[in-house]
Amino acid sequence: DTGVSQDPRHKITKRGQNVTFRCDPISEHNRLYWYRQTLGQGPEFLTYFQNEAQLEKSRLLSDRFSAERPKGSFSTLEIQRTEQGDSAMYLCASSRSGGYNSPLHFGNGTRLTVT
Amino acid sequence: AQTVTQSQPEMSVQEAETVTLSCTYDTSENNYYLFWYKQPPSRQMILVIRQEAYKQQNATENRFSVNFQKAAKSFSLKISDSQLGDTAMYFCAFMKHEVAGNNRKLIWGLGTSLAVNP
Numbered sequence: 001d002t003g004v005s006q007d008p009r010h011k012i013t014k015r016g017q018n019v020t021f022r023c024d025p026i027s028e029h030n031r032l033y034w035y036r037q038t039l040g041q042g043p044e045f046l047t048y049f050q051n052e053a054q055l056e057k058s059r060l061l062s063d064r065f066s067a068e069r070p071k072g073s074f075s076t077l078e079i080q081r082t083e084q085g086d087s088a089m090y091l092c093a094s095s096r097s098g099g100y101n102s103p104l105h106f107g108n109g110t111r112l113t114v115t
Numbered sequence: 116a117q118t119v120t121q122s123q124p125e126m127s128v129q130e131a132e133t134v135t136l137s138c139t140y141d142t143s144e145n146n147y148y149l150f151w152y153k154q155p156p157s158r159q160m161i162l163v164i165r166q167e168a169y170k171q172q173n174a175t176e177n178r179f180s181v182n183f184q185k186a187a188k189s190f191s192l193k194i195s196d197s198q199l200g201d202t203a204m205y206f207c208a209f210m211k212h213e214v215a216g217n218n219r220k221l222i223w224g225l226g227t228s229l230a231v232n233p
Contacts, residue, residue: 042208056220089158104162106161109159
């Protein structure tokens with residue numbers, strides 16, 4: 001168990017640019033989640049995959065956001081035409097199926113700064 | 116809709132002392148899960164303790180225990196023998212019971228920043 005890995009740790013970009021983040025979940029976990037966390041707030045749910053299927057997407061996720069999980073392994077989160085309001089920590093988590101008995105394991109996050 | 120409230124934005128405690136962090140939630144569900152997560156300055160979110168709503172016995176994990184009051188919709192975290200490494204943001208979170216059709220997302224409180232002082 002090498003844990004959930006996120007890349008990059010930090011990303012600084014100019015407004016209007018596109019950015020892509022990657023998340024590698026724990027290998028036997030079939031569920032993968034993306035959350036966004038701004039300073040002083042708890043994480044906000046963005047989207048959730050079970051294997052390669054994107055089962056839920058928050059209304060927070062505008063058309064500029066897209067997430068994929070090809071082959072049910074790693075996932076990418078892309079933000080197009082970034083805005084300053086997109087500045088946040090983007091957290092990835094993974095779990096097995098099973099709710100209580102399968103808590104989420106989080107990565108270290110990717111901190112995005114849009115200038 | 117479910118909501119989670121943590122009414123203490125900041126708390127501090129002396130090393131070796133005991134501290135209790137409060138959490139209340141609102142839901143119409145009868146069965147659900149509750150969690151406390153810790154986010155140290157290094158920022159990785161780590162599960163501290165969890166509780167199933169249908170279990171009356173309070174969960175305990177070493178120095179961490181909860182006081183789960185289902186009728187009052189309260190889920191407080193007690194940290195005994197506080198250590199410097201316990202300094203972190205603590206988040207209370209709620210998840211609906213695992214059945215088909217229920218979403219799997221966690222609903223989070225705003226967090227409590229705990230400082231353990233030497």
